[in-house]
Amino acid sequence: MASLRESAALSVATAEPLLRVSDVRKTYKGPHGERTEALANVSLTVASGELVALVGPSGCGKTTLLAIIAGLEEPDSGEVALRGDPGARRLGQVSYMPQRDLLLPWRDALGNAIAGLQVQGVPRAEAERRARGLFAAFGLSGFERAFAPTLSGGMRQRVAFARTALVTRDLMLLDEPFGALDALTRAELRRWLAEIWGKLGATCLLVTHDVDEALLLADRIYALTPRPGRVALERTVPLSGPRDLADLARPEMAALKAELLAALEGEPAIPPHTPAIQGREAEQGGAR
Ligand SMILES: Nc1ncnc2c1ncn2[C@@H]1O[C@H](COP(=O)(O)OP(=O)(O)O)[C@@H](O)[C@H]1O
Numbered sequence: 001m002a003s004l005r006e007s008a009a010l011s012v013a014t015a016e017p018l019l020r021v022s023d024v025r026k027t028y029k030g031p032h033g034e035r036t037e038a039l040a041n042v043s044l045t046v047a048s049g050e051l052v053a054l055v056g057p058s059g060c061g062k063t064t065l066l067a068i069i070a071g072l073e074e075p076d077s078g079e080v081a082l083r084g085d086p087g088a089r090r091l092g093q094v095s096y097m098p099q100r101d102l103l104l105p106w107r108d109a110l111g112n113a114i115a116g117l118q119v120q121g122v123p124r125a126e127a128e129r130r131a132r133g134l135f136a137a138f139g140l141s142g143f144e145r146a147f148a149p150t151l152s153g154g155m156r157q158r159v160a161f162a163r164t165a166l167v168t169r170d171l172m173l174l175d176e177p178f179g180a181l182d183a184l185t186r187a188e189l190r191r192w193l194a195e196i197w198g199k200l201g202a203t204c205l206l207v208t209h210d211v212d213e214a215l216l217l218a219d220r221i222y223a224l225t226p227r228p229g230r231v232a233l234e235r236t237v238p239l240s241g242p243r244d245l246a247d248l249a250r251p252e253m254a255a256l257k258a259e260l261l262a263a264l265e266g267e268p269a270i271p272p273h274t275p276a277i278q279g280r281e282a283e284q285g286g287a288r
C-alpha cells in the first residue's frame with residue numbers, strides 16, 4: 001500500500017503540468033483610488049496537449065488572467081509556472097490571441113498570418129512558406145492575397161488563429177475567439193477548431209463565456225464565479241474527441257452543463273435530487 005502511494009506521489013511530483021497557476025490575485029487601482037478586484041485567488045493547471053476551457057461571465061477577470069499568464073501583466077500575488085518553473089519567461093513562450101482579431105488592414109491574409117513570425121525575426125520568405133502550409137487546413141486557400149478588410153468575420157478569425165498558431169511554442173491562449181461572430185459562423189468555426197485541433201497537437205487554454213462552447217471543445221473545464229473571479233468548479237468532460245451539438249443532449253453532458261451554469265452564477269453545485277443542505281456541505285467539501 002505504502003509503496004503504491006509513494007509511487008503515485010512521485011509520479012504527481014515529476015509530471016509537472018505545462019502550466020500551473022497558483023493563488024493568483026489581481027486588483028486594478030483607478031486614478032481616483034477606486035479598486036476593482038478582478039481575480040481572487042485563482043488556481044488551475046493545463047497539461048501538455050490538453051485543451052482546457054475557462055468559462056466565466058463577462059467581467060469576471062478572464063482576460064486579466066490570460067494577460068497574466070502571457071506575461072503581459074503581473075499578479076498582485078500568486079504564481080504562474082511553466083513546466084514547474086515559476087521564473088520561466090512567459091512572454092514569447094506563451095502565445096495569446098486577443099478577443100478582437102486585430103488584423104492589420106493594409107496587409108493581405110498571408111501578410112497578417114506571418115506578422116507574429118516576423119516579430120520573432122523569421123525572414124519573410126520563410127514565414128510565408130510556413131503560413132502557406134497552414135492555409136489549406138484553415139480553409140484559406142485562394143485568399144492569401146485578399147486584404148484584411150475584404151475577408152469575412154470567420155476568415156479574419158482563422159487568419160488571426162493561424163498567426164497565433166504559427167508562433168506557438170508551448171501554450172496557446174485563446175480569448176473568446178468566437179465571441180464577435182454571428183451564430184452560424186461561430187458554429188462553423190467551432191466545428192472547424194474541434195477538427196483541426198488533433199492535427200495541430202497544441203496545448204490550449206480557451207476562455208469563453210459560453211458553456212456550450214466549452215462543452216463542445218474542451219477536455220477539461222474550469223468555471224469562474226462573477227467578479228472577482230475565483231474557480232468555482234473543475235470538471236473533466238466525459239466525452240473525448242470532436243463533439244457536435246447533438247452530443248450536448250446526452251444525459252452526462254446535460255448534467256455537466258447544469259452544474260457549470262449553477263457554478264457560474266456563484267451558486268453551490270447541487271445535484272438535482274439532493275436536499276439543499278447536503279448539497280451545500282458536499283460543495284464545500286469538494287471545493288478544497
Ligand atoms: N486595465 C484595467 N484597469 C482597470 N480595471 C480593469 C482593467 N482591465 C480590466 N479591468 C476590470 O477588471 C474586471 C475584469 O475584467 P476582464 O479581465 O476584462 O474580464 P472578462 O475578460 O472576464 O470580461 C472588469 O471589472 C474590468 O472592468
Ligand SMILES: [Mg+2]
Binds near residue numbers: 062064099175
Ligand atoms: Mg475578456
